[in-house]
Amino acid sequence: MNKITVPNGWRREKLGKLCIKLKSGGTPKVTNKSYYDGDIPFVKIEDMSNSGKFISNTKVKITQDGLNNSSAWLVPKNAIIYSIYASVGEVAITQRELTTNQAIMGLIPDNTQIDLYYLFEYLKYIKPTLSTYFKTTTQKNLTAAIVRDLEILFPESLEEQKKIANILTNSYNAIEETDNIIKESERIKKGLMQELLSHNPNNWRECKLKEVVLKFRNGGTPSTKEKDYWNGSIPWVTGADFLKGKLGKVRRHITNKAVKNSATNVINKGNLLLVTRTGVGKMAIAPFDIAISQDITGVIFKEGIIPEYGYWFLKANISKIQALNQGTSINGIIRKDLENSFIIVPSHDEQQRIIDILNNVDQRLDNELIKKKQLQKTKKGLMQKLLTGQIRVRVG
Numbered sequence: 001m002n003k004i005t006v007p008n009g010w011r012r013e014k015l016g017k018l019c020i021k022l023k024s025g026g027t028p029k030v031t032n033k034s035y036y037d038g039d040i041p042f043v044k045i046e047d048m049s050n051s052g053k054f055i056s057n058t059k060v061k062i063t064q065d066g067l068n069n070s071s072a073w074l075v076p077k078n079a080i081i082y083s084i085y086a087s088v089g090e091v092a093i094t095q096r097e098l099t100t101n102q103a104i105m106g107l108i109p110d111n112t113q114i115d116l117y118y119l120f121e122y123l124k125y126i127k128p129t130l131s132t133y134f135k136t137t138t139q140k141n142l143t144a145a146i147v148r149d150l151e152i153l154f155p156e157s158l159e160e161q162k163k164i165a166n167i168l169t170n171s172y173n174a175i176e177e178t179d180n181i182i183k184e185s186e187r188i189k190k191g192l193m194q195e196l197l198s199h200n201p202n203n204w205r206e207c208k209l210k211e212v213v214l215k216f217r218n219g220g221t222p223s224t225k226e227k228d229y230w231n232g233s234i235p236w237v238t239g240a241d242f243l244k245g246k247l248g249k250v251r252r253h254i255t256n257k258a259v260k261n262s263a264t265n266v267i268n269k270g271n272l273l274l275v276t277r278t279g280v281g282k283m284a285i286a287p288f289d290i291a292i293s294q295d296i297t298g299v300i301f302k303e304g305i306i307p308e309y310g311y312w313f314l315k316a317n318i319s320k321i322q323a324l325n326q327g328t329s330i331n332g333i334i335r336k337d338l339e340n341s342f343i344i345v346p347s348h349d350e351q352q353r354i355i356d357i358l359n360n361v362d363q364r365l366d367n368e369l370i371k372k373k374q375l376q377k378t379k380k381g382l383m384q385k386l387l388t389g390q391i392r393v394r395v396g
Helices: 045-049 064-068 116-125 127-133 144-149 158-197 256-260 307-316 318-322 335-339 348-386
Strands: 010-014 019-024 036-043 060-062 080-083 091-094 104-109 151-155 205-208 213-217 230-237 252-254 265-267 272-275 283-285 290-292 296-301 342-345
Touching: 019 144, 036 064, 045 080, 080 116, 091 116, 104 116, 116 127, 116 151, 116 158, 116 348, 151 158, 158 307, 158 348, 213 335, 230 256, 265 296, 272 307, 283 307, 290 296, 296 307, 307 318, 307 342, 307 348
Parallel strands: 230 290
Antiparallel strands: 010 151, 019 104, 036 060, 080 091, 080 104, 205 342, 213 296, 230 252, 265 290, 272 283, 272 296
16 A cells, blocks of 8 residues: 555554554364363454454354463453454454454554554555565465554544544444345345245146246357457357346347357347356346357246246246256256246236236345445545545544
């Protein structure tokens, strides 16, 4: 990270000089059962990756005996733990007394100089720059010496630090609240799919997929050696272009000549695209006429089936589709197995009702995902400006 001019009333100081204690943890001997299943939380990298801002609970706990007979130490409540191996630069604030393994350092800030929450935010801010400090052994990592020498830029006024931290905390809380809504929406969506599409009322019929499909269309890849097959006007997709039930950005386009002289097929807008090789089970409704690779099968339903219903039914039963995969992702699903898989078919009106319900939940979920992305972008901008003094907050 380029050196930033120190604003008036700010300091640049090494992290080691801002902490009362800064030390890695340790792992009690794993073969000694008396060291484990105690009541002292023992933090590993995976605990940090799953914790968010605060950490209090862990999968593994050690005993007092394990603590006494290892280099682990008790990191107090309201301290920082900081990962230096594997997933480098993960940061969390302790909500109770706990221990860590050797891949994680405990930092006890000197609260007469640096606010706990300001330091947390600053360590998050510099995470993208940590690769410049890596010591490469079998994996990229930091050392205790490097961490002690990390330079922290901060206002000398604790009040200003706290105000900056408070603004960023509010931003973090908004992201977390949105994230919770997303998780709840996903839970509701999963429950509705299960409720609406995994039972068979008396007036619904169960049949093989081939009975309701007019045509299964294969795909293919035009020769990459033929320049006049590529950079045309026809979008062409592979399994890698599918993203969360939709097509992402189409990366490649082909020409009419490519369509005529290769195994690809153009699937008309509104039909189902199902990945049957390399990413088996991904699917989307074609948003426009689109050519497909050999990864994809175009599913053209007969008149009695709304393609979006087929999409939602297969999505609700995706584990059954994926179970058809033969060995590796390259082999994929054998067409006969796909044709003989089962589908439950309600009336046209009932299909539309199910589509409307699930599309509505999906749209709300998409809106929250967009909101989260915007909030994350806003916070990133705030961190850049507030943690470098480009924007100052009022104190006093």
